[in-house]
């Protein structure tokens with residue numbers, strides 16, 4: 068039995084390798100997507116509108132403001148006089164970032180052995196923009212630190228206290244890129260699986276397979292195996308690109324990241340297979356994938372954190388494997404969370420996997436050849 | 437019943453549509469059985485039930501002694517099936533297509549290479565084995581399809597309109613291959629829209645609206661037609677048809693290209709009468725002669741009398 072499954076998976080692989088469009092989809096989309104994200108989240112954004120509330124009013128604080136102004140990334144728009152004013156500027160979108168220099172900032176900084184806190188408010192509405200704002204602020208402050216603190220002194224770092232307006236979660240550049248690991252794998256696996264059966268039905272080869280000794284289970288497993296292989300290959304390559312190309316440190320357990328990747332891929336194979344069974348043409352299937360993808364990306368917390376959504380949207384989001392997996396990826400990769408801390412996402416993901424695969428199997432068994 | 441393929445009151449209903457209505461037959465080993473009938477007669481549905489692709493609503497069928505519903509799994513090893521919509525993997529080469537079917541039919545080891553080579557030769561495709569199946573001509577595709585369906589050397593082959601849309605020369609070649617298989621003792625069940633192909637079958641079933649209305653050897657079926665057949669060649673077809681239809685002793689008039697086929701009760705006497713009537717009506721007659729009915733005429737005649 069397993070031999071037949073491998074025969075089928077091999078045939079599928081041969082076909083895949085000759086499908087230029089699908090290959091392009093596999094290679095080009097991830098590259099373009101990752102590249103664009105990197106560009107958008109990198110030092111790409113210039114002229115960030117900045118507000119400053121200087122309570123210190125020392126020579127040092129004035130130098131700091133000048134340095135920010137001269138760094139090239141910022142456009143100093145407002146000198147605010149109160150916290151409320153700062154908040155209002157950020158909330159109204161008049162500035163993208165605001166720096167609050169505390170009254171005793173220069174004195175704190177001058178004291179050896181202590182670190183001075185510098186509160187920064189960043190507009191977190193758009194996580195991609197927010198992460199680049201953060202990057203710009205961080206690098207400007209780092210430059211300043213080097214400039215103002217004498218090399219032979221015991222370095223007292225400036226402790227940035229970042230606050231994201233609108234955005235409770237820390238959606239920094241890293242998490243944006245790491246989330247792509249899930250998105251790209253999602254798209255690829257879903258398309259490959261969704262096309263799987265409907266393509267053969269459209270061609271007429273499915274009826275031919277009906278009279279071979281291949282059982283329905285073997286067919287499902289053979290096709291699923293191929294999709295799993297492609298999905299995991301893609302997942303691994305993307306992981307390597309993110310880890311070593313973008314140099315984003317991986318804090319969690321690699322085996323856990325891989326194992327949960329397999330679980331997620333199987334869930335999406337289940338969804339794709341379902342689509343492949345209920346549709347009548349490849350075109351329909353692909354269209355369904357795009358509709359589903361749009362919905363799931365919305366619910367995944369990529370643009371707006373799931374926690375900030377209204378309750379009914381959060382309820383729907385619970386049924387999205389992508390939502391759970393995005394949360395898992397961010398937690399494992401960036402925060403280094405262990406399995407014990409992730410049960411509330413892993414259990415729903417496993418349940419969804421069971422449901423989609425089970426439903427696919429059920430429907431396929433009842434479908435006509 | 438001891439036949440290679442037997443059906444008892446085989447029926448299939450799709451929602452309200454009775455596609456096949458109680459069809460029965462008994463086909464002996466080594467026969468070439470032809471199923472003919474107009475579009476939508478139920479040929480494909482019948483074959484799909486026999487090949488075990490679809491379960492009948494009522495009735496049973498046995499192929500090679502195995503029940504097509506309950507023993508469908510075991511049956512797979514003994515039957516080959518080429519669906520009407522038959523298609524190959526266009527992005528795989530000729531050889532890869534055959535190899536794939538060899539693999540899933542469990543043709544392994546030494547037999548595999550030998551059998552694939554033999555089949556490629558047999559289907560006259562050995563020079564094209566590295567070509568993508570998608571770019572083969574229509575006739576070559578059908579031959580490759582046959583090779584794939586026969587890779588496990590089944591005792592029974594079900595072929596659903598295998599030569600549809602294929603040029604006459606390729607059709608002849610396809611039938612030559614079928615003859616070779618027939619000689620090897622394979623039982624062939626074939627549906628076709630070409631009545632000249634039906635003439636090459638050992639037995640033919642005429643299917644109409646879900647039922648087999650007549651069954652027999654091609655010769656016997658031809659003789660089912662009432663009366664004698666006269667062929668009239670005339671440039672004035674329209675006039676001739678109208679006039680001939682109204683004459684006494686005429687069963688039926690069919691138009692074929694430049695000629696009229698007229699079924700009459702007595703050939704010799706009626707030929708004279710028709711000639712006189714047509715000339716009187718102003719039609720030119722190039723030739724009028726008795727003809728032997730083909731299955732085609734017989735078939736149309738039988739259906740129009742239902």
Ligand SMILES: Nc1ncnc2c1ncn2[C@@H]1O[C@H](COP(=O)(O)OP(=O)(O)OP(=O)(O)O)[C@@H](O)[C@H]1O
Pocket residue numbers: 450453454455473474475476477478479480481482520
């Ligand atoms: N899967 C199906 N679902 C519903 N109706 C069907 C199905 N398959 C066939 N039919 C209907 O059953 C009838 C017989 O169809 P079938 O395909 O068996 O005819 P056929 O003799 O093979 O015709 P053709 O020469 O066009 O291939 C038709 O009315 C057709 O619409």
Ligand SMILES: [Mg+2]
Pocket residue numbers: 479480481520596597
């Ligand atoms: Mg048909």
